[in-house]
Amino acid sequence: MFYNGSTGAIAFNKIICFLVVVLLVACGKLPVLTDFTPVHASELRSDSRNNWATKAYERNCSAVVCIQGDKVEELNNSSKDTGKSYNGMGTGIIIDERGYIVTNFHVVEGIRKIQVTTFDRNVYTANLVARDTETDLAIIKINARKPLKTITLGRSHDLIPGESCIAIGNPYGYAFSLTDGRISGIDREVDVNDSLVYRVAIQTNTEINPGNSGGPLINADGEMIGINAAIRQGASGIAFAIPIDQVVDVAAKLLGEIAEQSISHGLKVYQEDRENDNNLSSVPRGNRFTVVVESVGNNSSASEAGIEKGDIIKGIGQYNISNKLDFSRALIDLKSRDDIAFSILRNSETLDLAVSLGPPRGDQFVQGISRSRNNMPKPVNAGFAPKTTTQTKPNLDDFVWDTLGFRYTPMLIEEYRRTFSQYLTDRPHGGVVVKAVREGSLMAKTNIMPGDVIVGIHEWVTTSQNDVRYVAKHWHTFKTSKGTVEIELFRDGQLYFTEIPLK
Numbered sequence: 001m002f003y004n005g006s007t008g009a010i011a012f013n014k015i016i017c018f019l020v021v022v023l024l025v026a027c028g029k030l031p032v033l034t035d036f037t038p039v040h041a042s043e044l045r046s047d048s049r050n051n052w053a054t055k056a057y058e059r060n061c062s063a064v065v066c067i068q069g070d071k072v073e074e075l076n077n078s079s080k081d082t083g084k085s086y087n088g089m090g091t092g093i094i095i096d097e098r099g100y101i102v103t104n105f106h107v108v109e110g111i112r113k114i115q116v117t118t119f120d121r122n123v124y125t126a127n128l129v130a131r132d133t134e135t136d137l138a139i140i141k142i143n144a145r146k147p148l149k150t151i152t153l154g155r156s157h158d159l160i161p162g163e164s165c166i167a168i169g170n171p172y173g174y175a176f177s178l179t180d181g182r183i184s185g186i187d188r189e190v191d192v193n194d195s196l197v198y199r200v201a202i203q204t205n206t207e208i209n210p211g212n213s214g215g216p217l218i219n220a221d222g223e224m225i226g227i228n229a230a231i232r233q234g235a236s237g238i239a240f241a242i243p244i245d246q247v248v249d250v251a252a253k254l255l256g257e258i259a260e261q262s263i264s265h266g267l268k269v270y271q272e273d274r275e276n277d278n279n280l281s282s283v284p285r286g287n288r289f290t291v292v293v294e295s296v297g298n299n300s301s302a303s304e305a306g307i308e309k310g311d312i313i314k315g316i317g318q319y320n321i322s323n324k325l326d327f328s329r330a331l332i333d334l335k336s337r338d339d340i341a342f343s344i345l346r347n348s349e350t351l352d353l354a355v356s357l358g359p360p361r362g363d364q365f366v367q368g369i370s371r372s373r374n375n376m377p378k379p380v381n382a383g384f385a386p387k388t389t390t391q392t393k394p395n396l397d398d399f400v401w402d403t404l405g406f407r408y409t410p411m412l413i414e415e416y417r418r419t420f421s422q423y424l425t426d427r428p429h430g431g432v433v434v435k436a437v438r439e440g441s442l443m444a445k446t447n448i449m450p451g452d453v454i455v456g457i458h459e460w461v462t463t464s465q466n467d468v469r470y471v472a473k474h475w476h477t478f479k480t481s482k483g484t485v486e487i488e489l490f491r492d493g494q495l496y497f498t499e500i501p502l503k
Contacts, residue, residue: 053166056222057178062119062149064215065092065101066170067126067140069111091169091215092116092140093227095251096329097147099124102251103214104229104242105131105138106196116142119149119176130254134409134435135242136196136229137250139258151216153286153323154223155275156243157414159186159202167206167228169215181206181237190240192230200415201240202226208239217241223284244286248325249412253464255328260466263334263357266300268429269293269313270413271324287322294429305355307344314350315343336360403472405441408432410464411453420453420490430463431455431490446500449491456488478502 071088090107094100101116108114114126124142131138163183171177185203192198204217208231217226226241271289274280280288293311296303313321316330317340334340336359344351401407409432416430431453437444448454454462457471458478478485484499 052164052220052222053178053180056166056218056220057168059222060151060216060218060224061168061176063094063151064119064168064176065094066090066117066173066175067092067103067107067214068115068117068170068173069108069113071110071112089170089173089211090213091211091228093151093214093216093224094148095150095325096255096332097144097150098333099142099144099148100129100255100329100332101126101140101142102227102247103138103140104227105133105136107214108138108140114140116140117175118144130258132250132254132409133196135246135250136192136198137227137242137247137254139251139254151224152222152284153248153325154219154221154225154244155285156202156225156245159183159225159243161185164220165204165206165225166218167204167208167212167215168218169208169212169228171207171209171211173211179207179212184238188240190230198229198240198242200243200246201229202243204239204241205237206239207237221285223286245414246412248286248323249414252324252328253410255325255332257465259328259331259334261360263331263336263338264301264360265331265355265357266297266302267293267307268295269324269327283322289323291321291324291327301355301358302342305342305353306351307342307353307355308346310346312345313342314345315341317341400468400472401438403475404468405438405443406434406448407436408434408454408468413463416453419493423490423495427455427461427488427495429455429461432462432464432468442500446487446498448487448489448498448500451491453490454487455490456486458485475502 067090069088088107088111090103092101092103092107095102108126108128114128116124116126118124122145124144126140126142129139129141161183164180165183166178166180168176168178171179181204183202184205186200188198188201188203190198190201202217202225206217206228208228212228213230215228216224217228219225225244227244227247228239228241230240232238232240269291271291274288274290275285277288291313293302293307293309293313295309296307313327315321316327319326319330321327321330334357336357338357339354340357342353342355344353411431411433413430417424417428420427434443434448434450434452434454436450437448456462457468460467460471462468462471480502482499483503484501486497486499489496489498
């Protein structure tokens with residue numbers, strides 16, 4: 001019997017407990033502790049310290065850069081450095097080991113000298129080499145002293161509210177800071193200002209501050225799912241990021257345009273998703289694609305080398321091709337007449353083909369729009385009042401604006417395929433979204449409107465800046481029996497045909 005409450009009872013209890021323990025040890029029921037080495041507190045908490053966030057940070061921090069530079073706030077819309085100067089800061093993400101970095105355009109806009117600091121504290125001066133003002137994305141370039149670590153790409157098409165995520169950035173100049181939070185919402189339309197709208201933004205409660213813009217939002221698998229871009233003024237825990245699927249699409253386009261300033265190859269490609277391929281379970285989700293040849297230009301370098309429509313591009317030179325960003329990266333820094341090896345998969349057979357790159361051309365387009373008119377809706381010209389603007393800031397090509405009379409932006413191919421899925425058999429290539437129409441122009445006379453998606457002009461499909469510029473450049477050479485040129489476009493989800501005068 002055990003007693004509590006008195007000194008004698010306590011002593012008696014201790015004696016009984018001691019005898020019980022001795023008996024159990026003697027019978028082999030209790031282990032004998034022979035190692036009396038103390039356990040340090042750091043060892044006890046090692047698992048909690050090495051969590052998913054620390055692993056994600058370690059995996060990607062070397063691919064993040066801090067951006068700083070003097071900005072000049074213009075006075076009275078003057079382009080001269082007459083306004084107030086202040087120090088701007090932001091973040092960037094290395095997407096190519098040669099020093100190509102993606103960031104928000106608003107981070108580098110107006111900076112006179114872009115200073116980039118890498119994770120190993122090397123400092124470089126960067127050049128702005130490409131930008132897309134519609135999506136607020138830009139590419140800058142540094143001349144790195146050695147190959148740089150690139151970011152691990154993820155996907156954003158299947159994000160779930162409640163997912164954990166971290167941000168890495170340069171808030172208020174505190175370099176390479178980590179903050180954590182969760183995905184709060186997806187597909188948000190965010191009006192940043194009168195000229196900028198994020199249409200499919202990720203909402204997160206991850207702490208984002210001035211200087212975080214342009215930095216990565218990373219999921220629990222250590223993969224980048226977006227670029228941090230904006231916060232809700234006056235609110236707490238409401239921030240927005242540009243989805244990585246959109247970032248990759250725009251970055252591939254921008255790098256492709258850089259390459260096309262020096263070379264031509266004649267290829268149009270698209271990427272096919274292999275997300276459910278069990279053989280790729282250990283591969284980052286942003287690399288689970290195949291890059292497929294959509295078309296080969298007549299008499300082009302690729303055609304002469306023997307590349308065919310439907311070929312899968314596995315490698316270009318020293319680069320493995322896992323997505324369309326890889327395809328564009330592999331072609332930058334090449335020159336006309338360079339011979340480059342393409343590794344092609346065709347009918348389960350791997351082929352190595354040497355492509356002799358041609359000089360830059362403005363005709364990288366696809367010919368042969370399908371002209372089926374079965375169940376054709378009525379033409380657009382049905383009494384719609386043209387919507388015009390004279391206040392739109394030039395953002396793509398003044399020559400197109402002066403010649404045809406409209407501004408536009410290429411439609412993301414994923415959005416195009418989702419929106420116009422019923423038309424993909426005949427029109428799989430994509431289109432450009434009309435942003436503004438110049439009053440009195442050819443487009444205005446035919447009642448083309450902002451929001452229309454133009455998929456074809458005359459004999460050419462229109463999927464990119466190069467396509468539209470080519471049409472505008474050669475407009476005066478077009479000859480038709482009726483003196484008009486046919487345009488194919490989508491409006492309110494329906495396909496229309498209309499004609500605009502050549503003059």
